[in-house]
Amino acid sequence: MKENLNFSYFIPTKIWFGPGSLEKLREEKLPGRKALIVISAGGSMKRLGYLDRLTDILKSKGVEYVVFDKILPNPIKKHVMEGAQIAREEKCDFVIGLGGGSSIDSAKSIALMAKNDGDYWDYIVGGTGKGKKPEKGALPIVAITTTAGTGTEADPWTVITNEETNEKIGYGNEYTFPTLSIVDPELMLSVPPHLTAYQGFDAFFHAVEGYIANIATPVSDLYALKSVELIAKYLPVCVKNGSDLTARTYVALANTLSGFVESTSSCTSEHSMEHALSAFHPELPHGAGLIMLSEAYHTFFASKIPERYINLARAMGVDVDSLPEEERPFAFVKALKKLQEECGVANLKMSDYGIKEDEIEKLAKNAMETMGGLFEMDRYKLSFEEVVEIMRKAYK
Numbered sequence: 001m002k003e004n005l006n007f008s009y010f011i012p013t014k015i016w017f018g019p020g021s022l023e024k025l026r027e028e029k030l031p032g033r034k035a036l037i038v039i040s041a042g043g044s045m046k047r048l049g050y051l052d053r054l055t056d057i058l059k060s061k062g063v064e065y066v067v068f069d070k071i072l073p074n075p076i077k078k079h080v081m082e083g084a085q086i087a088r089e090e091k092c093d094f095v096i097g098l099g100g101g102s103s104i105d106s107a108k109s110i111a112l113m114a115k116n117d118g119d120y121w122d123y124i125v126g127g128t129g130k131g132k133k134p135e136k137g138a139l140p141i142v143a144i145t146t147t148a149g150t151g152t153e154a155d156p157w158t159v160i161t162n163e164e165t166n167e168k169i170g171y172g173n174e175y176t177f178p179t180l181s182i183v184d185p186e187l188m189l190s191v192p193p194h195l196t197a198y199q200g201f202d203a204f205f206h207a208v209e210g211y212i213a214n215i216a217t218p219v220s221d222l223y224a225l226k227s228v229e230l231i232a233k234y235l236p237v238c239v240k241n242g243s244d245l246t247a248r249t250y251v252a253l254a255n256t257l258s259g260f261v262e263s264t265s266s267c268t269s270e271h272s273m274e275h276a277l278s279a280f281h282p283e284l285p286h287g288a289g290l291i292m293l294s295e296a297y298h299t300f301f302a303s304k305i306p307e308r309y310i311n312l313a314r315a316m317g318v319d320v321d322s323l324p325e326e327e328r329p330f331a332f333v334k335a336l337k338k339l340q341e342e343c344g345v346a347n348l349k350m351s352d353y354g355i356k357e358d359e360i361e362k363l364a365k366n367a368m369e370t371m372g373g374l375f376e377m378d379r380y381k382l383s384f385e386e387v388v389e390i391m392r393k394a395y396k
Helices: 022-024 050-060 077-089 101-113 191-213 219-241 245-264 271-282 287-301 306-315 330-340 356-368 384-395
Strands: 014-017 034-040 062-070 093-100 141-145 158-162 167-171 181-182
Touching: 014 022, 014 245, 022 050, 022 181, 034 050, 034 077, 034 101, 050 062, 050 356, 062 077, 062 101, 077 101, 077 158, 093 101, 101 141, 101 158, 158 271, 158 356, 167 271, 167 356, 181 245, 191 245, 191 271, 191 287, 191 306, 219 245, 219 306, 219 330, 271 287, 271 356, 271 384, 287 306, 287 330, 287 384, 306 330, 356 384
Parallel strands: 014 181, 034 062, 034 093, 093 141, 141 181
Antiparallel strands: 158 167
16 A cells, blocks of 8 residues: 555644653643543542642642542543533533543543533444534643553543443544643553553554554654554563653653554554453453454454554564565564563453453444444455454454
8 A cells, every 4th residue: 555645734732741741730821710620430649649739730820620530441421421511510611631541531522512512422423423513612621641551642532431332432523632731751650560561552552553554644654653662662661660760751752652643543443343342341441452352453464464564563673674574574463472471461361351252243243333433444444254253363
């Protein structure tokens, strides 16, 4: 496939990046006078003191706030609607997402629904969504990420599950880019090893999928290959020694780059497949689901688009040119397995999360029906039977 030399570039987010960046908020003109702060239900933002640090800064700037603390690791529509109702009732004029991807994604969706009528699913494209245009835009969004996983601080995307229909669908537009993002690796030092790995691999697959997507551009390729390089080099260091601030900073950079990839290219069907897994099994961490699928998925696609996978292997530090030609595309898969072993996530099993093999056809159907748009981003068009085959191989 020829290089895509026709593209648009639009990332309207101001980003403060680097250790100590949270304090940059003191210098910033915030986009409103009263914030809805969106955090997870887990309590870590309060326990670690990050919420107090944020509210102290807001108070010093004379900005009022309300805290909404119900967000789940796989966020649900009910909480989007509830948060939007609170934002309206409290007359909040902007939304702050503090935490990981689930909190920031929820903040984006809440910001949208605080200004638009009806149900969140009225605006979703795919599945039972009605695909309406949000005529009133969204409240301004400030993203303060405490994890390196989704790149959501640098892209418009938000992923929410409709718990009534088991549909987990991504959504985004020009309104759902953050106005301002803070990427402070010091806030990531507390993430435990297994979550560091899951989150890091989510960013990794955002970059990889953005590189193999059929709408990739020379710009997204630059971001993607650098993100892959940094994660391959530094994620194992973060998993083994979470207090290594240099390694955390490089993985945070890789994550933000993966958000740039998501803004200039797209995920592919691997993400659709994982969304089906965690839509029906919400206790499954998204990154873990991607890891489970990855060997089978990328072995299949390496045989279809070898040149892209050779470049990905190079980005991971493999001396591809020394290998026999027929082995070169699959060198990426070998390097991927090695990276998973180094990060202690090579033996994850779907059955550990209650997924049964006889569900696979239902899950494949859900993936293709709810997030069929990402299948259109593949350079090879998968049949239903091939999706089932990939998922079965991943299961075993």
